[in-house]
Every structure is written in structure tokens, then in C-alpha cells.
Amino acid sequence: MAKKAASKSSDSKTLVGILTGSPNDLPKVIKVQETLTELGIHSEVVIASAHRTPAKVFAYIDRAHAEGVEVLIGCAGVAAHLAGVIAGHTRLPVIGLPLGNGPLSGWDSLLSTVQMPPGVPVATVAVDGTRNAAILAARILAIKYPAIDKALAKLAEEDRKRYDQTAEEALAAVSKG
Numbered sequence: 001m002a003k004k005a006a007s008k009s010s011d012s013k014t015l016v017g018i019l020t021g022s023p024n025d026l027p028k029v030i031k032v033q034e035t036l037t038e039l040g041i042h043s044e045v046v047i048a049s050a051h052r053t054p055a056k057v058f059a060y061i062d063r064a065h066a067e068g069v070e071v072l073i074g075c076a077g078v079a080a081h082l083a084g085v086i087a088g089h090t091r092l093p094v095i096g097l098p099l100g101n102g103p104l105s106g107w108d109s110l111l112s113t114v115q116m117p118p119g120v121p122v123a124t125v126a127v128d129g130t131r132n133a134a135i136l137a138a139r140i141l142a143i144k145y146p147a148i149d150k151a152l153a154k155l156a157e158e159d160r161k162r163y164d165q166t167a168e169e170a171l172a173a174v175s176k177g
């Protein structure tokens with residue numbers, strides 16, 4: 001049994017469903033998908049709004065269940081109820097990505113995503129925290145898929161190297177000047 005789990009592949013299946021409230025959100029939301037792709041995780045982006053097209057949201061969640069999607073990410077700005085509505089309709093883990101567009105620069109979307117009633121959790125990342133939304137989804141999946149765990153370790157090592165290099169360059173520039 002354990003061996004079967006260890007050899008499970010994430011290559012061919014869509015594991016993450018990314019829902020977003022508006023086509024105007026796409027430039028940010030696509031970055032979530034890019035990070036997932038970097039980690040070898042297949043995902044799909046669906047534009048659907050809990051306010052404007054609730055039936056489309058529910059139909060997608062039902063399809064996602066049927067097709068074996070394992071994590072859902074709800075992205076929305078302003079009155080960002082999308083992730084919460086998704087969480088009310090599924091027991092899959094739901095990550096909320098509040099987007100920082102609109103006159104309140106994301107305060108509204110942050111609070112409306114994170115302040116869920118007990119029993120209906122949304123794991124909320126920072127405003128416009130596209131990379132963390134993807135990495136959190138990957139961490140959830142890594143419990144089951146060793147290849148994703150390996151990809152996460154590699155990404156963390158690359159991030160650490162980049163950080164060290166930037167720190168050294170910054171110190172060198174200061175000591176020169």
C-alpha cells in the first residue's frame with residue numbers, strides 16, 4: 001500500500017483548480033499557475049464568480065470532485081466571497097488568495113476571504129500572495145506525492161541561493177560605495 005502511494009504520479013492529472021472572480025484578475029492569477037507548473041503540478045484556471053455566476057462555481061466544483069482535483073484556490077478582489085463560497089460547497093482544502101485591486105488596496109478582499117465562520121476554513125495567503133498560494137497547494141499535495149515534495153525542496157534551495165547571492169551583492173555594493 002505504502003509503495004503504491006510512493007509511486008503515485010502527479011504528472012498526468014489536474015490536481016489544482018484555480019477559480020477567479022473576473023477576467024481582469026488573470027494577470028495575477030496566472031502567476032499561481034506558473035509556480036504550480038514550475039513544481040510539476042497540473043492545474044486549471046476557471047473564471048467564475050460567486051456573485052455573478054454562482055451556478056458556474058458549483059458546477060465546476062462538482063466536476064473537480066468527479067475528475068479528482070485535490071486542492072482548490074479561490075482568487076478574488078474587493079468583496080471576495082469566492083473562496084468562502086467554494087469552501088462551503090466542498091470538503092477539499094481551499095486556499096484563498098485575496099487580490100489587491102480596488103479602492104481599498106486589498107484590505108476588503110483580505111478580510112472577506114479570511115474571516116470565515118467556524119467549520120468552513122479558507123487557508124488565506126497574503127494580498128496578491130500568488131507564489132505562496134501555489135506553494136501552499138504544493139505542500140498539501142506533497143503529503144501524498146513524493147515528487148512534489150522533492151520539487152518543493154529544490155525550489156526552496158534555489159530561493160535560498162538567490163537570497164544569499166543578493167545579500168552578498170548588496171553588501172559588496174555598500175562596501176564599494
Ligand SMILES: Nc1c(C(=O)O)ncn1[C@@H]1O[C@H](COP(=O)(O)O)[C@@H](O)[C@H]1O
Pocket residue numbers: 020021022023024025048049050051052075076077078079080081082083099101
Ligand atoms: N470578489 C469577486 C467575486 C466573488 O467573490 O464571487 N466575483 C468577482 N469578484 C471580484 O470583483 C472584482 C471586480 O471585477 P470586475 O473587474 O470584473 O468588475 C474582481 O477583483 C473580482 O475578483
